[in-house]
Amino acid sequence: MFIVSAFIEVLLPVTVVVVCGYALRRRFELDLPSLNRLSMYVLGPALIFTTIVRIDVTGDEAVRIIAASVALCLGIGVVGLIVGALMRLDRSSLMALLLCVMFMNSGNYGLPTTRFAFGEAGFQRALLYFIAQTILAQTLAVPIASAGRGDLKSAVQQMFAMPQIYAVAAGLLARFSGIDLPHRGDALGSAFRGVALMADAALPLLLLLLGMQLANGTTVEDVRLTMVVAGLRLGVSPLMAYGLARALALDDLALRVVVLEASMPTAVNMVLYSLEFNARPRFVAGVVVVTTLMSLVTLTLLLSVLRR
Template sequence: MGIFLQVVLPIVSVFAIGFILQKWKKLDVKPVSAVTIYIFIPFLVFQAFYGEKFGGEFSIIVAVNFILLFAIIAVTKISSLLRKWNRGEESGMILATAFMNSGNYGTPIVLFALGEEAFRYAILFMAVQTIVMNLFGVYYASRGNYEIRYAIYAVFKMPTTYAIIVALGLNFLGVDLHSRVIEMVDFMAAVALPLMMIVLGMQLANIKFDQFETGKVALGTVIKLVLMPVVAWLCVMLWPMPDLLGKVLIILAAMPTAATTTMFALEFRSRPDLVSSVTLVTTLLSIVTLSVLLIFLV
């Protein structure tokens, strides 16, 4: 109960504020989401990459991102073959299971549970996951209707990508920015996290579905909240890494479905009802599953 009260409840309360605000005022979430994605998150990512001393830990973060992605895609494809899903159903399930909410949800959980050093790992993970999701998420949402180059274009349309490139360039060249510039970056980055959390609550309030496919939603929930953190735990057990990084990877892998996948599914008409259902169910159940997981990790 202590973990729930100290870590999970404060974060869920911020989501609830966004949820209640949206149900009450019925605002247009797109402008708020755009400001978050196009302005504040790039500053947060720039802050992390500019000050990062890259080594084996970053390589582990990148590798685990791809291991989780391909492991879950493989499981979903096997399920698709066994259950004789069509391509649309398979794509919808991949969107619902392969991408975690490491930004709006994962980073604040890590910060509250493990502190500032762990938060740095979480930001790096979120940045890599954003690129992976924009590439593979758009591909699976759009395959059959759009070309793969659209997915690549989506990655380079996101300012986060350029924030990473600029930060890495300055970092590797050893360029020291003026203290006032650093202060401005820190000021803007500080806004990103609470705004991301409010936006998630607003996005959840807008989730609608006409059909609730119990079997698929249950399977997607198990894959997302049980299987993915188990895969991350195996990576941590088999791969020598700092204990703190291992905890961060397991926690982030246990996050619910990324709300962004619902937007992909809606835009490309890739089973949005299914993706929305899994997103909502995993987000609600994660309040319990994360509380239990944190008891063992913190």
Template sequence: MNLALTVLEITAPVFLLAGVGFAWVKLGFEYRIQFVTRLAMTLAVPALIFTALMKTELDKSALGVFVIAAILGHVLLALVGSVLIKTGRLNRQTYLAPFIFGNTGNLGIPLALFAFGEAGLGYAVVMLAVSAVLSFTLGLSLVAGKGGGAKALREPMVWATLLGALFLWQDWQTPKFLTNALDLIGQMAIPMMLITLGVAIARLTPGKTGLAVLLSLAKLIASVAIGWGLGWAFGLDQIAFGVLVLQLATPVAVTSYLLAEKFGADAEAVAGLVVVSTLMAIAALPLVLSLLIDL
């Protein structure tokens, strides 16, 4: 009973805030998702990443090991996804990137923070940074058929990660007034991302639902298995282990739909993956969390 209550306390704020965004749209209120997303990705999330890295008290060598595990997690998901897509004779441009990249920002960071505290947030922003860099390079190449290196260098999140890593490595700190300002900006990120997630889900129309269910289930099982295996193989501590599994297990990101729409992949099919995997996550992530907390 205590474990169930703990899991509910962790997951309820996340899904309630996403529900606010969902209800907002269904009630007919205006929500300029392009503006809010740009504000979050250009200002709030980079500030959150930079301050979390600069202020973290996590061991640097432990973070380095976690980065390697995070990269390998994405690589293994790419391999599993490639096999499934080839076996099912599916379109690689449409389905592979959504299979690899989860919603490590909008959903993963809040869950990691509520489940594992500030230490969990530190690992979670590292995972987001790894996922973002891979998404802007490998992800773009899969969907658009061209390299995304130049695109990655234009992303504030990438620069915030590099700068935060530098400050962490050198044990530097920004002046107190600047740190406080960046903290305030970064605090916008989590509620803004969750509400925007709910808005985006409310506006999507699921497509090819049967296939979406199968792929979402396969992604969830593969993600948890890969995260668990890597966490055990690298000997990660409980918090790093939990964040790795949790972040890999997050549902398909809304950005996968936006990329599919922009570059001519089957956007309707990707929308189906986003909606179905997110609904599946509502049931599955509390179960995954209960297993992680009970380690």
């Protein structure tokens, strides 16, 4: 009963939007790169900025959630390195494995799922986790994907051109400067409400984009390695997250959110990094599809436990 209600109440709404995105992409020739840029450069930063300004989480708890996110990314990366060494993977395959296990879809998939599962309070904590993951992806994914190939200097320059880091900085500046943007009646307050309006569009578009990206279709390359990566991403990662959350003394809600976010499939944007630096992009794309489909089962089982 818990399993059925977990799927219906949390994952079914998410799945409906993803399927709509999939169907749209299959029916129409949509300009996916432009929609990605809209999400990456406008709606995503707006969501980050407005949530930091309005977030109702204590500073100490926020630091511990971010610490859990960082520690998990690095910890599962170490596990990936060990697994890669035991499997005697070549450099390109090892880098692809790390991209797939270290960086999870905590944005497109994780944020809406957490909101349905744990409400606004859970969503705010999930956004802290996501912000840390976003910065980690921008600072670590580039050198991992480019190890031994590609123009690293240009990639690093592009990394610092991404807006998410600046959205975090602006949000923190607004929050700690004492400017109460959400409740101001002047031009600043009106401007904030405009940014908040864009932020409200972020989550639906993220889910639609996930469906559109899945509709591109792909083949599973190297089934054995794909299953190993799926086991690390969907199985080992949440167990590690639980241990880290307990070690950091997170409260019950934050622990549940961290474990749920850590259970997400491989981040879709890792395909872009693997393409840019030729780190087995077909393999990475296959892992994204496989882990996303498998997550419908693994997340349903996990949510039936987390929501009791």
